[in-house]
Amino acid sequence: MIENQFEHMSDPDQLSTVPERIRHLVDEGTALGRLKPNGQLPSERWLTDHLGVARMTVRKALWQLEAEGFIYRFHRSGWYLSPPRFFYDPSRDVSFTKAVVDQGRVAGAKVLSTGSMVADAAIASSLGIEAGTKLVIIRRLRFIDNRPVFVEISHVIERRCPGLVELASTDISLATVYEREYGILLRRRELYLHPTALSDPHARDLRLAHGTPGLFVRRITDDADGMPFSFDHEYWRHDALEIKIDVQGRRPEESDVSIREKQAK
Amino acid sequence: MIENQFEHMSDPDQLSTVPERIRHLVDEGTALGRLKPNGQLPSERWLTDHLGVARMTVRKALWQLEAEGFIYRFHRSGWYLSPPRFFYDPSRDVSFTKAVVDQGRVAGAKVLSTGSMVADAAIASSLGIEAGTKLVIIRRLRFIDNRPVFVEISHVIERRCPGLVELASTDISLATVYEREYGILLRRRELYLHPTALSDPHARDLRLAHGTPGLFVRRITDDADGMPFSFDHEYWRHDALEIKIDVQGRRPEESDVSIREKQAK
DNA sequence: AAGTGGTCTAGACCACCAC
DNA sequence: TGGTGGTCTAGACCACTTG
Numbered sequence A, B: 001m002i003e004n005q006f007e008h009m010s011d012p013d014q015l016s017t018v019p020e021r022i023r024h025l026v027d028e029g030t031a032l033g034r035l036k037p038n039g040q041l042p043s044e045r046w047l048t049d050h051l052g053v054a055r056m057t058v059r060k061a062l063w064q065l066e067a068e069g070f071i072y073r074f075h076r077s078g079w080y081l082s083p084p085r086f087f088y089d090p091s092r093d094v095s096f097t098k099a100v101v102d103q104g105r106v107a108g109a110k111v112l113s114t115g116s117m118v119a120d121a122a123i124a125s126s127l128g129i130e131a132g133t134k135l136v137i138i139r140r141l142r143f144i145d146n147r148p149v150f151v152e153i154s155h156v157i158e159r160r161c162p163g164l165v166e167l168a169s170t171d172i173s174l175a176t177v178y179e180r181e182y183g184i185l186l187r188r189r190e191l192y193l194h195p196t197a198l199s200d201p202h203a204r205d206l207r208l209a210h211g212t213p214g215l216f217v218r219r220i221t222d223d224a225d226g227m228p229f230s231f232d233h234e235y236w237r238h239d240a241l242e243i244k245i246d247v248q249g250r251r252p253e254e255s256d257v258s259i260r261e262k263q264a265k
Numbered sequence C: 001a002a003g004t005g006g007t008c009t010a011g012a013c014c015a016c017c018a019c
Numbered sequence D: 001t002g003g004t005g006g007t008c009t010a011g012a013c014c015a016c017t018t019g
Helices: A018-031 A044-051 A055-067 A096-102 A121-127 A164-168 A174-182 B018-031 B044-051 B055-067 B096-102 B121-127 B164-168 B174-182
Strands: A071-074 A078-081 A086-088 A107-118 A134-144 A147-157 A186-197 A213-223 A228-237 A241-246 B071-074 B078-081 B086-088 B107-118 B134-144 B147-157 B186-197 B213-223 B228-237 B241-246
Touching (some): A121 A228, A164 A174, A186 B055, B018 B055, B044 B055
Antiparallel strands (some): A071 A078, A134 A147, A147 A228, B071 B078, B134 B147, B213 B228
16 A cells, blocks of 8 residues: 555644645655655545545645646556656757666667658758658657656658668667668757647557646757758657757857847837 | 627537537637637636536636647636747847847836845856856846746846846846947857746746746856856746757767767667 | 546635726 | 636546556
């Protein structure tokens, strides 16, 4: 019983709000070594009884702690204590696997599906290729310390890496495949990201309830020679990452143009 | 009465979920020209009656549409249709005002408070200055088209711009002040961002309920000569922006090192 | 099969905003 | 002051995960 570990915990009256009281409970469990990152919290019904409030009140509080990134949940399985965020530089980290390992954590990948399509006008212009160019699509689930953290959908120009689908059907890093099998090194070109709500099928694959907050990332990738190579879509858990961008690599003359502003009076 | 504009709208049975039905209602209102971006939706109680479900069900649906960025709310005032996201390159856009105006929208700023502090060890090392250095703090609310979209807290090295507080007490862009009054052009160095929940006082200033999803951005800024200048914290509405990062300005040799990976077996 | 979170109802009262 | 969203109650049943 998970709850037994929390049975005799204190619940100071001076903590007024329900989120604060739950946070205190969790902090105490952590301090006593009974709860570690990715460990499970007591159930909603237990909290309802223990705190003496309605279940909806407990759930509202859990949602707030979730939004802060303090706790997370697996769909219909339970609530868990969040591990530290993963630092990620999407403009620089060409290999997710390497970045994760460098931070002392364990990276994983699972191929969910593969397919193909031809580039439409919009995709073609963003990649700088001709419409109708064949693309390979690989949809993968990515893990940190065995927790699924984002779904990645890669669209790769087929002629640049024939036979990719077969090679991708393993758990090996795609960046490694590109380098070893095709001699291609990657470089990021453009990326866009915004907060959003995750919906199926991505939410399901991440074991999240649909509607959970997430982060949507689009990237366009070139090879080291500046030739267009692929674009990716990523659907991240909102609480798994901290984006870090180091602007130092930029050429000074490009970042400082037109600082002078037309003032909107 | 806002609701009158929606009174006779259709509500097809084939739309199964409540979020879909609300979205349909809004889309129809938009198509008929009765609802524009930043326009107000019918009240929760009206939707409760009109859709024939409990109010909590309506609210849950509104929260999901909010998480998607489709609608937003002002605290205790109502629900509104979201305007388009603002494209923002935090590594490059040294002036928020200029970026907003360039996208055909209206930028605004309001000084909330000013103050001062001395840099502690952590701040000093990240800025590359000595601990104890005096910093000026300016807390401002930033607007796009008269909607508050983020709170900005600037920490500026005092000796680099004496008298800044007096100059900042107007609504003029800070980047303009730095350039005109001190001859300083800015360049970004590092930035970090992650999704989070907004809490008071920032949530209050943004007219959001505390716990609303948001985006937290930290930035370190140099001048054009690479001398440390300031660091900023920004608390954004989650639905106001799309972050766009153009990596082209990077030096190739810095972005392509160490692609080879140690594979985590 | 038991336990978990997910959904939903039908109310009540509170805090705040705008008129 | 009336209307808005915000909070809360005390249940019920459903869908899924887990042992």
